[in-house]
Amino acid sequence: MLGTVVVGIGTAGRVRIRDLLSPLSSSASEKMTVKGFVSRRSLGEEQGVKQISLEEALNREDIEVAIVSTENTSHEDQIRRFLEAGKHVCVEYPMALSYTAAVDLWDLAQQKGKVLHEEHIELLTADFKQLKKDVAGKNIEEGTLHFTGGPLQGGFGFPSFSGIARLTWLVELFGELTVKTASLVEEKENRYMKLTAQLLTQDQRPLTWIEERGPGLSRAKNINFRFDTCTMEQLPIVPREPVGLFMQDLNLFAQKLLGQVPPAQLQAERRRILHCLELADRIQQLSQESA
Numbered sequence: 001m002l003g004t005v006v007v008g009i010g011t012a013g014r015v016r017i018r019d020l021l022s023p024l025s026s027s028a029s030e031k032m033t034v035k036g037f038v039s040r041r042s043l044g045e046e047q048g049v050k051q052i053s054l055e056e057a058l059n060r061e062d063i064e065v066a067i068v069s070t071e072n073t074s075h076e077d078q079i080r081r082f083l084e085a086g087k088h089v090c091v092e093y094p095m096a097l098s099y100t101a102a103v104d105l106w107d108l109a110q111q112k113g114k115v116l117h118e119e120h121i122e123l124l125t126a127d128f129k130q131l132k133k134d135v136a137g138k139n140i141e142e143g144t145l146h147f148t149g150g151p152l153q154g155g156f157g158f159p160s161f162s163g164i165a166r167l168t169w170l171v172e173l174f175g176e177l178t179v180k181t182a183s184l185v186e187e188k189e190n191r192y193m194k195l196t197a198q199l200l201t202q203d204q205r206p207l208t209w210i211e212e213r214g215p216g217l218s219r220a221k222n223i224n225f226r227f228d229t230c231t232m233e234q235l236p237i238v239p240r241e242p243v244g245l246f247m248q249d250l251n252l253f254a255q256k257l258l259g260q261v262p263p264a265q266l267q268a269e270r271r272r273i274l275h276c277l278e279l280a281d282r283i284q285q286l287s288q289e290s291a
């Protein structure tokens with residue numbers, strides 16, 4: 001059994017503990033067992049699991065795996081500490097708030113011979129799986145992805161990083177991209193922000209990504225994809241799958257721990273993750289230059 005610790009008890013951390021306590025039967029995650037959780041607050045217990053100190057988590061030999069579920073600004077440091085301590089790491093996206101930090105972390109994982117896995121539940125939703133099928137084989141002429149949501153608490157980083165899931169959608173659907181322009185409108189006093197990035201596909205087709213957050217904005221993604229043959233103006237409407245998104249991700253991570261994922265898939269994932277973080281970095285740079 002792979003002893004596991006969950007670090008950070010928020011929305012994601014609680015779901016991680018829940019899933020570790022009741023893994024999907026006959027799945028790789030049955031090989032994981034939760035040994036405790038780490039929090040900067042004194043919580044004592046969570047779902048019957050005991051709080052342990054960070055030092056204990058790093059030092060205990062029966063803990064081989066860490067799931068880092070804290071806010072984004074803490075990820076880089078926590079991943080580094082657990083990898084240095086010889087643990088495998090699963091981190092909620094984004095793994096870091098710069099491209100160079102992410103490259104360093106991958107190098108460290110490789111050097112230590114440990115699995116580094118970045119969760120991407122946005123790729124596991126039923127609507128995305130259908131969208132990917134619907135887009136396959138079509139030629140994009142021009143497209144827009146407009147995300148809206150409520151304001152984030154502090155610690156989530158520049159919006160191209162906290163919104164990396166939207167960038168990841170675009171890259172998964174249309175291939176590697178370049179950034180043409182980017183700008184950020186921010187009204188701190190109103191807790192409002194809007195990031196607009198102009199991207200180009202390898203065929204120089206324009207894609208617009210808008211990431212907009214503010215009080216009263218509900219969590220939604222609007223698409224407008226114009227292909228040579230048709231236009232898509234809404235996400236496919238499909239029923240939710242029975243297995244939860246974080247549970248699907250945990251299974252993928254557990255398969256990596258058990259060596260069941262082909263190297264070519266691991267390499268492709270790592271390349272996509274680094275590519276998206278590089279785009280996020282460039283978007284941040286251009287937004288700050290244009291401000």
Ligand SMILES: NC(=O)C1=CN([C@@H]2O[C@H](COP(=O)(O)OP(=O)(O)OC[C@H]3O[C@@H](n4cnc5c(N)ncnc54)[C@H](OP(=O)(O)O)[C@@H]3O)[C@@H](O)[C@H]2O)C=CC1
Pocket residue numbers: 007008009010011012013038039040041069070071072092093094121153162
């Ligand atoms: N929520 C989701 O659906 C998804 C989240 N993610 C990613 O997961 C990570 C964590 O996100 P999420 O769980 O939503 O963030 P939260 O804001 O819920 O939690 C972040 C951290 O804040 C601390 N915290 C939580 N509640 C409180 C509180 N009441 N008072 C003080 N501190 C608190 C916890 O750390 P501590 O226990 O140390 O105090 C926790 O790990 C992010 O990287 C995000 O991008 C990715 C995909 C989906």
Ligand SMILES: C=CC1=C(C)/C(=C/c2[nH]c(/C=C3N=C(/C=C4\NC(=O)C(C)=C4C=C)C(C)=C\3CCC(=O)O)c(CCC(=O)O)c2C)NC1=O
Pocket residue numbers: 011121122125149162163164165166219245
């Ligand atoms: C209700 C309050 C609520 C909060 C506080 C919330 C937080 C939250 N959801 C996220 C992603 C996500 N959140 C969800 C889905 C959910 N996540 C949920 O907490 C719930 C109830 C669903 C509903 C199914 C998905 C699918 C993602 C992946 C990103 C995406 O698809 O855009 C993220 C990561 C950053 C991001 O991509 O925006 C945060 C911080 N989501 C919420 O819906």
